[in-house]
Amino acid sequence: MLYAQILVNGLILGGLYACIAVGFSLVWGVLNVINILHGSFVVLGSYVAYFAYVHLGIHPFLSIVLSGALLFALGYVIQAGLINRVIAAPVLTTLVLTFGLELLLNNAVLVAFSADYRAVQLANPMGSQIIGGIVFPMERVMATLLALALTGLLYLMLAKSKIGRSIVAVRMDPEAAALMGVKVKRIYAVTFGVGALMAGAAGSLLSVVFPISPLNSTEFLGIAFVVCVLGGLGSIAGAMVGGLALGVIESFGALLIGPQHGLTIAFSLLILLLIVRPTGIMGRRGYE
Amino acid sequence: MRRSPSRLSVPRLSASRLMLPAAIAAGLAAAALTAPAAFAQETIKVGAPLPLTGALSPEGLKQQRGYDLWAKAVNADGGLKVGDTAYEVEIVYVDYESQTPRAVQSAERLITEDEVNFLFSPFGSGAAKAASSVSERYQIPTIAATASSPSVYDQGYQYLFGTFTPNDTLTTPLTDLVLEADDTIKTIAVYARNDLFPLAIAHEAEAAAKAKGLDVLSFDEYAIGTMDHASALTLMRTRQPDWVFVTGYINDLILIRRQLADLGVAPKVLSMIAGPAYKEFIEAAGPLADNVSSAAWWHPAVAYDGDDIFGTTADYVAAFEAEYGATPDYAEASASAAGAILGMAIEAAGSIDPQEVREALAQMDAVTFYGPVKFGETGQITSLEPPVFQIQDGTTKVVFPEAVKQTDLVIGGIK
Structure with missing residues (x-):
């Protein structure tokens, strides 16, 4: 029973991890582009949810629409206005650019909202359900399920919609996509916007x-970062598997070796994996 | 490239910049009307090496706010009166960039080059101990506002005084109170952030519990930056402790409080150090904050009627809020108290001679807004009884010591 509970804890945590990572991936x-801004996008999404709940009474699970839209707009503007100018440069250049932007954005958020910790206090907390002796903290469970649903929607968007196919085409071969009439720079901006949208929703x-x-x-x-490297870069399935693996490994690591070593175990396995399978668990596969 | 520590000093303040609470403003007006104009104006310098940048900068900036408030209050009151002379206070800051060796150099430079009359210690026990040898060598009275370890004070030094009692003075009264309130409490589980102060306090809690015959079911540590405590708390639930004692900083404690509730861990007593001392904790944890107990060296809810420049605790809190728009915490209050104590010693000595001020500090027996002040043989404060408090119906209530107690400790009610 203890192990079942730890597995459930790990899977719930892993779902949240996957949700954080999928836009980054x-x-x-x-x-x-290694988007150093990603963490601040997630934080901004949380602030949108917090203020929407406190001032407008919108439940955080509904404000994903609002935070997603706002963050999409922010991401689109940053890519179209700034990163597209250096997108052809080596990866280090875009890394430095997003690093600089992160310093600006994070400090702006600090000035605007201060470093004080806040928390959304739901008027009707969902509490916990005990099923077969296993505790399910419902807010976490619902957040994880919604995260999985959002990730599924992203997968469908990439697989079925015209814009999704364009993103996949640009990923596979930007030059060929351009020859087929895809506006590559616009697709870059849309992709970055979608990444920010997923971060905001998360x-x-x-x-x-x-x-x-x-x-x-x-x-x-x-x-x-860890989830992407663990699961394999550039695929939704990779982010899912990486997130769940990290959550479960961390949970069992904490149980078996002590809570102070949960992350140590996860990172040790990451190093091991990088040695034996550098492409990650799912290998390098596309979004197709 | 090595950069020399930047030097900042608090300028004497123009009247237009002063935003003081009514009590001090009224005192100033009265002083202006009644004081003889004969006071000669001079300045005393107090050196303050602080970590204003680097990892410890949040703590350094807090101490700076505490010292600045004291200097402003004294100068608004016309300065420290010594015989026929009124001394304005100037605090000379040196930023030692969170590097302890540089704190020692900074202390020495403040004494030899800036020729400060007195010194406030750098942040924390380690740096305060390191710098204390310098002030001892030059015989400069020094007050440490944030050093709790007895090993700072047991070096046989004559010129070092400190406003924090040892860590066990937080955990022992809490343990006594809990067991007095409910003698059916037999077991405790300790969960500690693997970090200097949180771990030290957790070990004190473990020692205090063992000394009272409690069965310590577990002592677990979690790493800095841990974002999930489910495994540790799941294990804790299987052990069914009567009392859960958690240490960490505010973000850890909010998350742990939520996960305890999520997983249905509901002990009879839940104690947390050091988050509940802050309003943010109560706001962020909401109803889950209720009945959480804690302890700190000082809390704005204590009520002392001080003989110092700030007067009552409420006056001090009001002055701080008017100046900074925030409620002071124990580190800020301790820094202000260090200043207030130095000021009282100078006035009691009737001199700024280091030897005489040192004697006045050693013999001090007074009440301040911070609490009663009397230093032991080693220079560490012995009179202060750090308050134990509990959050009840969303507000912080002091449950110990007797002198400032507001209500009794409640057992149970942990959701």
Whole structure:
């Protein structure tokens, strides 16, 4: 029973991790941009959810629409206005650019909202359900399920819609896509916008789980990075598998070796995996 | 490239910049009307090496706010009166960039080059201990506002005084109170952030519990930056402790409080150090904050009627809020108290001679807004009884010590 509970804890946590990472993975895979801004996008999504709930009474699970739309717009503008100018440069250049933007954005958020920790206090907390002796914290469970649903929608969008096919085409061969009439720079901006949208939506969902502060952005970025490398870059399935694996490994690591070593175990396995299978669990596959 | 520590000093303030609460403003007006104009104006310098940048900068900036408030209050009151002379206070800051070796150099430079009359110690026990050898060598009275470890004070030094009692003075009264309130409490589980102060406090809690015959079911540590506590708390639930004692900072404690509720861990007593001392914790944890107990060296809810420049605790809190728009915490209050104590010692000595001020500090027996002040043989404060408090119906209530107690500790009610 203890192990079942730890497995459930790990899967719920892993779902949240996957949700944090999927937008980061998309941007890295399609644009070859390591988006250091990603953690701050998640934090901004949480703030949108917080203020929408406190001032407008909109439930954080509904404000994903609002935070997603706002973050999409922000992401689109940043890519179209700034990153597209250096997109052809080596990956280090875009990394430095997003790093600089992250310093600006994170400090702006600090000035605007202060470093004080806030939390969404739901008027009607969902509490926990006990099923077969296993505790399911319902807010976390719902956040994880919605995160999975959103990720499924992203998958469908990439597989079925015209714009999704364009993103996939640009990822596979930007020059051939341009010859087929795809406006590559616009697709870059849309992709970055979608990455930010997923981060913003994740932020809304996480606002019912984690305390909200600009200081969390580095933790979120770190998780996104590890999940992508663990699962394999540039695929939704990779982000899902990476997130769930990290959550479960961390949970069992904490149980078996002690809570202070949960992350140590996860990172040790990451290093091991990088040695034996550098492409990650799912290998390098496309969004097709 | 090595950069020399930047030097900042608080300028004497123009009247237009002063935003003081009514009490001090009224005092100033009265002083202006009644004081003889014969006071000669001079300045005393107090050196303050602080970590204003780097990892410890949040703590350094807090101490700076505490010292600045004291200097402003004293100068608004016409300065420290010594015989026929009124001394304005100037605090000379040196940023030691969170590097302890540089704190020691900074202390020495403040004494030899800036010729400060007195010194406030750098942040925390380690740096305060390191710098204390310098002030001892030059015989400069020094007050440490944030050093709790007895090992800072047991070096046989004559010129070092400190406003924090040892860590066990937080955990022992809490343990006594809990067991007095409910003698059916037999077991405790400790969960600690693997970080200097949180871990030290957790070990004190473990020692205090063992000394009272409690069965310590578990002592677990979690890493800095941990974003999930489900595994540790699931294990804790299987052990069914009567009392859960958690240490960490505010973000950890909000998350842990939520996960305890999520997983249905509901002990009879839940104690957390050091988040509940802050309003943010109550706001962020909401109803889950209720009945969480904690302790700190000072809390705005204590009520002392001080003989110092700030007067009552409420006056001090009002002055702080008027100046900074925020409620002071124990580190800020301790820094202001260090200033207030130095000011009282100078006035009691009737001199700014280091030896005489040192004697006045050693013999001090007074009440301040911060609490009663009397230093032991080693220079560490012995009179202060750090408050134990509990959040009840969304507000913080002091449950110990007797002198400022507002209500009794409630057992149970942890959701």
